[in-house]
Amino acid sequence: MSVILQVSSLVKRFGKLTAVDRVSFGIHSGTCFGLLGPNGAGKTTTIELMEGIKTPDEGEILYRGEPLGQRFRNEAGIMFQNTALQEFVTVYEMLLQFSRFYPRTADIDELVEQYSLQDFLHQDTRKLSGGQKQRLLLAMALINQPKILFLDEPTTGLDPQSRRNLWEQVHRVKAQGATILLTTHYMEEAYELCDEIAIMDHGRIIAHDAPDALLAKHFSDVVVQLHEQDVPRALGEREFDATYRNDCAHIVTDDVNKTIVRLLDLNVSLGRLRIRARNLEDLFLELTGKELRA
Numbered sequence: 646m647s648v649i650l651q652v653s654s655l656v657k658r659f660g661k662l663t664a665v666d667r668v669s670f671g672i673h674s675g676t677c678f679g680l681l682g683p684n685g686a687g688k689t690t691t692i693e694l695m696e697g698i699k700t701p702d703e704g705e706i707l708y709r710g711e712p713l714g715q716r717f718r719n720e721a722g723i724m725f726q727n728t729a730l731q732e733f734v735t736v737y738e739m740l741l742q743f744s745r746f747y748p749r750t751a752d753i754d755e756l757v758e759q760y761s762l763q764d765f766l767h768q769d770t771r772k773l774s775g776g777q778k779q780r781l782l783l784a785m786a787l788i789n790q791p792k793i794l795f796l797d798e799p800t801t802g803l804d805p806q807s808r809r810n811l812w813e814q815v816h817r818v819k820a821q822g823a824t825i826l827l828t829t830h831y832m833e834e835a836y837e838l839c840d841e842i843a844i845m846d847h848g849r850i851i852a853h854d855a856p857d858a859l860l861a862k863h864f865s866d867v868v869v870q871l872h873e874q875d876v877p878r879a880l881g882e883r884e885f886d887a888t889y890r891n892d893c894a895h896i897v898t899d900d901v902n903k904t905i906v907r908l909l910d911l912n913v914s915l916g917r918l919r920i921r922a923r924n925l926e927d928l929f930l931e932l933t934g935k936e937l938r939a
């Protein structure tokens with residue numbers, strides 16, 4: 646697999662803040678690469694450097710082995726934030742306007758059908774629902790049949806169903822052969838969509854690999870999860886070194902039998918017990934000592 650886009654030692658500073666701090670990675674052609682990290686980690690700044698929208702203070706970006714140039718601009722698709730939509734312009738007009746920027750474009754009617762834009766094709770773009778807007782923005786990003794697609798937090802603020810719907814569409818774009826770079830602070834999204842993930846915090850990449858490889862490398866244990874009401878904090882922390890989040894006690898163990906025996910000894914109700922594999926949220930917590938969504 647060839648590397649289509651390579652960044653090396655990228656640095657971007659805003660005054661005293663180093664928003665992107667020596668970031669390096671390569672994106673293999675035809676894969677989905679995810680930048681996962683909390684708000685303020687430097688994801689948007691990194692993706693904007695790679696899109697050519699911002700200029701790095703240091704480092705290098707190569708697209709197919711060359712600095713970003715006309716070829717990159719013709720072959721890149723960027724999904725803008727919904728502030729890019731204009732009032733008094735319909736969905737159809739927006740697609741038409743966008744198509745005029747490029748020498749080679751997708752068939753608008755096909756995009757309308759693929760992204761289910763028919764029902765609001767002649768509505769004002771500012772009056773769409775969150776899910777509808779994201780579908781339109783994705784269709785706009787695909788108007789030049791991009792070889793590489795940039796998605797900055799594509800599902801932030803969407804309800805679960807619209808999020809799933811957008812995931813399906815991203816899978817489809819990938820199945821058609823495009824390379825994708827996406828940023829997200831949802832670990833499920835990174836896990837669902839990405840072949841490789843770089844975890845970012847404070848402008849740096851703190852881990853980078855395929856999602857399952859990342860988990861396998863860092864964890865050999867599992868999590869016994871119980872409702873907080875069944876294992877009060879004081880007990881859980883004392884007996885199991887449990888951590889508490891989302892109303893649940895999370896007990897990390899490499900001996901599930903022993904943990905369950907001990908829970909029974911303590912008369913803990915196991916009716917709501919779940920055993921789960923470690924996930925990227927756990928990994929982030931492990932690497933940084935803080936929660937991804939905090």
Ligand SMILES: Nc1ncnc2c1ncn2[C@@H]1O[C@H](COP(=O)(O)OP(=O)(O)O)[C@@H](O)[C@H]1O
Pocket residue numbers: 659662664682683684685686687688689690691
């Ligand atoms: N134009 C800017 N001027 C000053 N600081 C900025 C600017 N853009 C981003 N930052 C800061 O850089 C850091 C990284 O921001 P950003 O790349 O937007 O992170 P993320 O997308 O991961 O939330 C944040 O601390 C943010 O406040």
Ligand SMILES: [Mg+2]
Pocket residue numbers: 688689690797798
């Ligand atoms: Mg951002």
